[in-house]
Amino acid sequence: MSLSSKYWESSELTVSWTYLLTAFVLENDARTSTVTARLSALSPSDQVLAEVVATVGGSDTAAYRAITTPGIVAPPGAKYLRVTFSAQASGPGAQLSIDGVSITATPPTPTPTPTPTPEAPPPPRPEESPEPPTVIVLAPTPTPRATSTPRATATPRVTPTPTPPPLPGPALRNANFEQGAAGWSVTRGRMSVVSIIDGQWASLLLTADDAATAWVQQTVAADPGGWFVASALLAPLDGAEATWVRIALYASPDGSGAQLSTDDSPAVASVAPNASSRVGGYEVVSTGPVTAPAEAHSARVRILLRAADERGDSVAIDDVRFDATEPAEAAPPSAPAAATRTRATPAET
Numbered sequence: 512m513s514l515s516s517k518y519w520e521s522s523e524l525t526v527s528w529t530y531l532l533t534a535f536v537l538e539n540d541a542r543t544s545t546v547t548a549r550l551s552a553l554s555p556s557d558q559v560l561a562e563v564v565a566t567v568g569g570s571d572t573a574a575y576r577a578i579t580t581p582g583i584v585a586p587p588g589a590k591y592l593r594v595t596f597s598a599q600a601s602g603p604g605a606q607l608s609i610d611g612v613s614i615t616a617t618p619p620t621p622t623p624t625p626t627p628t629p630e631a632p633p634p635p636r637p638e639e640s641p642e643p644p645t646v647i648v649l650a651p652t653p654t655p656r657a658t659s660t661p662r663a664t665a666t667p668r669v670t671p672t673p674t675p676p677p678l679p680g681p682a683l684r685n686a687n688f689e690q691g692a693a694g695w696s697v698t699r700g701r702m703s704v705v706s707i708i709d710g711q712w713a714s715l716l717l718t719a720d721d722a723a724t725a726w727v728q729q730t731v732a733a734d735p736g737g738w739f740v741a742s743a744l745l746a747p748l749d750g751a752e753a754t755w756v757r758i759a760l761y762a763s764p765d766g767s768g769a770q771l772s773t774d775d776s777p778a779v780a781s782v783a784p785n786a787s788s789r790v791g792g793y794e795v796v797s798t799g800p801v802t803a804p805a806e807a808h809s810a811r812v813r814i815l816l817r818a819a820d821e822r823g824d825s826v827a828i829d830d831v832r833f834d835a836t837e838p839a840e841a842a843p844p845s846a847p848a849a850a851t852r853t854r855a856t857p858a859e860t
Contacts, residue, residue, distance in 0.1 A: 559691030700725025746793035
């Protein structure tokens, strides 16, 4: 079970400042164990840029216990902090109480400027007998005019050539979300990293705020004419009309421009809205073998979610895979297709 909240300071976090999370937790319930506090620095698109974790475990007590994370230094580009508390629940009705949540911001310590040591005054000259001053009269000498120094020719400024971003590789990054949401982007929804599926340490939670279709995706390289397969573990929460995996293929090397084709896995629906558990089990779905068009050079692996109504919903995602595979064998006429292919869909790029 988990609880998350987003925090921001004015318009954005202050780069190089250190942020510290402190709270008090009460897990005096035999069905609740291993409370984790997580403090994450997020980009404007909710990508995790830095993260620290603290854990409280051991025997249950009847009093609140303090939990404090290490300090996290806000990196360049950070805009929000996300606070997440999670705990392992061994049965229904497990309880966890949280109170006194606070975030402390500390500016960086300035480097002290060394103070110069004053020089000692010269020793006094010994007293001497005064002598009458000698007066010398000099004829005025004309002062020569200074010769002007020629101005140096200005050196033209050289504008550095921007380095293009690296092209995507043939394998998915952070496919098990052990590095938070690094490598993934979200469209028409929100994403966060939670521990919600039994046996999985971290999963990506995709949330659609209304009935519109939301998705997360990552771009990978694809060989023209090659065969590929994508799959994922999907655990929809109650209210999800459908969630599925898609491969979208592109002619560009970085997944930009119009898509050439898409191939979908079978869809997974949630349990009934009145079910006793919010996680209605999970399924592993696959697109089956998919061939790339001759002009394709990249693919976007997507996990899509369509909520049943305007209240929106979420799906927990884990173990996303994208692999090269052998060509599909021809199926008998009566056998259903393993994946659904569409061509040149303009609504998604």
